Amino acid sequence: MKEYNIAILGATGAVGRTMIKILEERNFPIKDLKLFASSASVGKIIRFKNKEIPVQEITNDSFVNLDIVFGAVGNDLAKKFAPEIVKSGAIFIDNSSAFRLQDDIPLIIPEINPEDVQHHNGIIANPNCATIIGLMACYPIHKINPIKKITVSTYQAVSGAGNKGIDELEDQTYKLSNNQKNITFSVFPQQIAFNLIPQIGEFEKNGYSKEEMKFVHESRKILHSSEFEVNCTCVRVPVIRCHSESITLECTNEIELNKIKNVLKKFNGIKLYEPYPTPLECNDQDLIYVGRIRKDPFNSYTVNLWCCGDQLRKGAATNAIQIAELLIHDKSL
Ligand SMILES: NC(=O)c1ccc[n+]([C@@H]2O[C@H](COP(=O)([O-])OP(=O)(O)OC[C@H]3O[C@@H](n4cnc5c(N)ncnc54)[C@H](OP(=O)(O)O)[C@@H]3O)[C@@H](O)[C@H]2O)c1
The missing domain is CATH 3.30.360.10 (Dihydrodipicolinate Reductase; domain 2)
Structure with a gap:
């Protein structure tokens, strides 16, 4: 099975940490996992499967060679990094509300409107938890x-x-x-x-x-x-x-x-x-x-x-990972 290069922006937050747990639980096919957070978290180590992954700060080349970037940061940071992520060729699945109502960006609950995933231009939004x-x-x-x-x-x-x-x-x-x-x-x-x-x-x-x-x-x-x-x-x-x-x-x-x-x-x-x-x-x-x-x-x-x-799982992390699974099964990734 193909494996993917994944990153999480906001890996130390409530949603980010839940995402790491769920990626492991669902055995998501990961080749490499990069964890990003603020400068205050640089040096922290987070366990994923049998690996210890250091938290990094985002730099100019952070998004090179990635397939999927999960966003678990606030609106401002999501807006700041989205263009760079899309330019690098990765798909950005974002938990913030920055892009949810934009016409050209699908807003997906996989059990309800999975077909909308096909119409993305590099960004897919996760709906609000409520x-x-x-x-x-x-x-x-x-x-x-x-x-x-x-x-x-x-x-x-x-x-x-x-x-x-x-x-x-x-x-x-x-x-x-x-x-x-x-x-x-x-x-x-x-x-x-x-x-x-x-x-x-x-x-x-x-x-x-x-x-x-x-x-x-x-x-x-x-x-x-x-x-x-x-x-x-x-x-x-x-x-x-x-x-x-x-x-x-x-x-x-x-x-x-x-x-x-x-x-x-x-x-x-x-x-x-x-x-x-x-x-x-x-x-x-x-x-x-x-x-x-x-x-x-x-x-x-x-x-x-x-x-x-x-709301940290189905309201955020799980829903985002299900969206990524749709992309994989769709073979669009
Ligand atoms: N919490 C929920 O139930 C929920 C549900 C649905 C959607 N959301 C959305 O998901 C996003 C994350 O929410 P959260 O609840 O996980 O927030 P959080 O617990 O406050 O975590 C925020 C994350 O952003 C990181 N961060 C802050 N400044 C940064 C910077 N300059 N560069 C890189 N990373 C930075 C933080 O890193 P540090 O630890 O280093 O500060 C942390 O990992 C938000 O857009 C929120 O609206 C949340």
């Missing part, structure tokens, strides 16, 4: 009973803001548990320990946060539908890992619960989990768990559900 988890739960239902409108409230873990999000929750929790008064915050806009915050990202002019509007725009792009209505509220909660979502779906035809449960049970990537999953149960695995499936008591076209998924 969008991936929510759409995975909605799509099987959409296939048997087209959805007109999604109303979703998210309950998003602090690791969604990276390693520093985890540190901030742990630091505040320790201080509050030890009667210390000097609570500080910089990652989240308010204290997150023993609290929740109905804001993720800046607010836009329409009153919705950036994270909420990502769900709207990205789900329309993935489903190739500009008519699809999405109404989203994103909330940060003091959970370390795994996002949860409460979703209401308004469908075209009357809801038949048995059919919905059956289609969810059979869908690759979903676990029907009744009565309900919690974030702790979904930790460190790739399935989206779905429960609390019930009809709206006043509208026979509407169904409610609850889902949880590991």
Whole structure:
């Protein structure tokens, strides 16, 4: 089997480290793995299979001879390095939101729109983590009973803001548990320990946060539908890992619960989990768990559900690696 030269930008971060673990778990065919991070991480050693790989800083010739570069850095760095990566001939699979809505860049959830992978020009975007988890739960239902409108409230873990999000929750929790008064915050806009915050990202002019509007725009792009209505509220909660979502779906035809449960049970990537999953149960695995499936008591076209998924895995690292696997199986690489 052909083997590939791979690099990860942001290899020391929450997504980057998860990616290294999953590349090993899935036995991705790697010839050489390069790990890049900031200058602060140069010299760190990360274990991959039986090798110890030193973390490097990005230089002018970092991307030479690479087949795939996985991006696990913020938007600014993704935008800065993307042209160099594409010029070098590698394919950039990016986790940031820098390119997601660009027309010539595919935005892929492999279980939903794998065919879009063929239309890339060197960059492929991984959707937002809350969008991936929510759409995975909605799509099987959409296939048997087209959805007109999604109303979703998210309950998003602090690791969604990276390693520093985890540190901030742990630091505040320790201080509050030890009667210390000097609570500080910089990652989240308010204290997150023993609290929740109905804001993720800046607010836009329409009153919705950036994270909420990502769900709207990205789900329309993935489903190739500009008519699809999405109404989203994103909330940060003091959970370390795994996002949860409460979703209401308004469908075209009357809801038949048995059919919905059956289609969810059979869908690759979903676990029907009744009565309900919690974030702790979904930790460190790739399935989206779905429960609390019930009809709206006043509208026979509407169904409610609850889902949880590991946003570092299926919401980021696993989805990106599945995209790379599509490229390999497609023989376009
Ligand atoms: N966390 C999630 O659940 C999640 C889900 C979906 C998408 N994403 C997206 O994935 C990306 C990474 O997020 P994350 O949560 O993994 O963030 P993170 O934990 O803060 O990690 C950021 C990574 O970027 C590296 N970095 C920072 N400055 C750099 C520089 N100048 N040159 C090279 N590397 C540099 C960091 O290296 P050092 O360790 O050396 O600082 C670290 O490896 C972001 O775009 C985020 O929006 C995150």
